Amino acid sequence: MESPRKKYRPFETVRLPDRRWPDARIERAPRWCSVDLRDGNQALAIPMNVAEKHELFQELCRIGFKEIEIGFPSASDTEFNFTRELIERELIPDDVSVQVLVQAREHLIRRTIDSLKGARRAIVHLYTPTNPAQREIVFGLSKEQVLEMAVAGAKLIRKLTDALPETRWQLEFSPETFVLTEPDYALEVCEAVAKAWGASAQRKIILNLPLTVEAGTPNTHADQIEWFCRHLSNREMAIVSLHTHNDRGTGVAATELGLMAGADRVEGTLFGNGERTGNLDIVTVALNMFSHGVDPHLDFRNLGRIREVYERVTRMSVHDRHPYGGDLVFTAFSGSHQDAIKKGMDRRGKIGHDALWDVPYLTIDPKDIGRSYEAIIRINSQSGKGGVAYVLDREFGFDLPKLMHPEVGNLIGKHADQLGKELSPAEIHDCFRQNFVNVARPLELMEFSSTPISKEAVRCQAEVRRHGQVLTLTGEGNGPISALVHALESKGWANFSLKDYRSHALTAGSESSAAAYVSLQAKDGRTVWGCGVDANIELAGLKALVSAANRLG
Known part of the structure; x- marks a missing residue:
């Protein structure tokens, strides 16, 4: 490869020598907003039909999302009609706010507000291009023109929503793309939009700071978020929201550090579906919190069912190694790992299941998300004595003496090697019985x-x-x-x-x-x-x- 110095440049960072976020901890759940039905749906090769969107919306409500971005109603009749159907058929729970996206254009804003009439709670998500590449290359606008467009959009939304007091309205504003926008300018636009909305501690505005293109390391994102929070003229007027993507493979880390840096809210999707390399995976962030004793206020006790719904309506698949949801994430093939897991599980059985979780290699108890212990250890030619003993014990009740483990493990490992494949529990059991149990010859x-x-x-x-x-x-x-x-x-x-x-x-x-x-x-x-x-x-x-x-x- 040729030297990249002539083609690419380092990521611009903010100066924050007294940063505080490295000493912070995530001790409570943020406000969550699912964008599966909008950001996730627009990234699908075959977008969801109306019935599939209804099914996923209901699943998101069951999980416990209180804010759900349901679409871009000014973009198409299908999106508009879906929004109206949810409202008119009273399918939105009383404590759930539906969120819709709109550009800062008058006819689109008016169409968007029309789509939301009669909703109990609604968030209008306004966005404008603020980073140099988008405002100059894509739209051909100056900084002043972008700021004027954003303020005009916020004022119109305020005017139209003030005329519909039966709905509890909230404005969300996204400077697109925040992380690639000059920090002072992003702050200036957000302050101006907040003023146009009349934001205060009682009438909060959601300031969503998109990492739409992940361009830097997670620590630089945290610096940007902390800098923004510390420089807002009135921090109490704003709910600072994160919207990370995964272009560099660190969307989860960027979100977690962003929360440590002062953000209040997180937007993302189930299993990270989204444009290019995907949106933030809310499942992973929420269960990471759960594994540290923080209640995420989202219900993933039956993650298998959630995955089944997700895969069916999106036609996407969850990777075998995907955190928490993948088929192999609670599986150990390595002999040393299997032995450690078996010992940890055995110890937990002795000290009681109310004790703090402390099983080697498993960050959470699989049962907490509807997974079973039987899938934890799987056997191939690389597996060890502990794994085989674990399967025979958990699946078939054979509590082999520890000194017997090597002999049984070696024989079954050789059998797997001869077959050149992973052995199922039934195959392990059959091999054990044929070679060790009630052997009657000669x-x-x-x-x-x-x-x-x-x-x-x-x-x-x-x-x-x-x-x-x-x-x-x-x-x-x-x-x-x-x-x-x-x-x-x-x-x-x-x-x-x-x-x-x-x-x-x-x-x-x-x-x-x-x-x-x-x-x-x-x-x-x-x-x-x-x-x-x-x-x-x-x-x-x-x-x-x-x-x-x-x-x-």
Whole structure:
């Protein structure tokens, strides 16, 4: 690539040596405004039809948005009619303000106000081009002409809305694009528009400062927002609003730092739909707050349903790695990650689910947004022992002894490698059962009985099949398992020692009620595990012994 110095220039920053935002924290939710139905819709290859817009509007209301930009009613009859339909059919909740966009042109403003007649609460969103490229290249206007146009638009909106007192009106003004506009000039235009509207602490104006094109790093955006807030002549008259895009991939960070810098309000869309690389993703910002203990006042408890509605009406898809909403965001393939998650989840089960969330690699509890634990760990050839054990435990109730994890994990990892794909929980379970559970070749336990011969010993009789031959064996020991080991030794089939035994009731599955695990060590030092499953916990232990003996070879 050629040197960019001749073609591009550094981003102009404001001088703010005493910036305060780096020490600030986000401790409360901002006012949220969804622009899915306007900014999001205009970016779709196939815009939503009226029925789809209605469905998404209702979903946004269910989530809890109190301000929703529903369209650009002066731009087309479709947009105008949709606005009228919401109002005339009384589909707007009493506590929700509908917002519409309009340019500072008289005929467009009049058409816009007509579209909103009868609404209980309405925000008129006025915008004018203020940055040099737009005002000079696109519109051919001077600074003075742009300021005059903005003020005239605000005055007309005030005149028309004052004549309709049955509606609670609010003006929003956007200097387009704020971050590329000279700071002093952006402030001058905003102050003039606020004055024309008659803004005060009782009659606030929304001053929306668009990062329509993300041109600098998030910290420079925060500097601009703090500079603007500190230089407003009357901070109490304004609700400072953010509208970030994602051209540099840092729209979320720019918004969060902008809130730390003093902004009060955030505009964005579900999952970041919007022009070019998209608008701000409100889901991510809201759930980031949630993960820090701040109530966002938006309900994402069923994020899967919200995603389903979004994907259906927009015909867009949420990326597998998209924060919070993607299919893989609560999934670990890496063995070390899986092991850490399993330990964290196990610990949480012991200390109680009311404790502070502290599970490695998971910033929030998946259950809080309607996701399940079963999808957290998925197994491929790179997965480790902890992940396999987690799936077998959570999905099928097999609480494997920790010392058994490596043997099971290695075998199932090799199986995934041979298949060259991720294994489903069912495939993991099948592989585990085939290789560890009730293994009956070459030795099969067919019948077993035991009787006490003293307080500390039992005698057993076992009917077994080995290489097709059925034999009856007897043995003695301090329990059924040791008695069976003695019986096998009498035939020279027990070239091993018993190292470990565990058992538990199964918490999943219906055909059996107990699982047992036995570890055997061969004379050459090799150690293997076997698992037995049976309705009778004693027989489960005996089957585990036989499974381990068969696996030892």
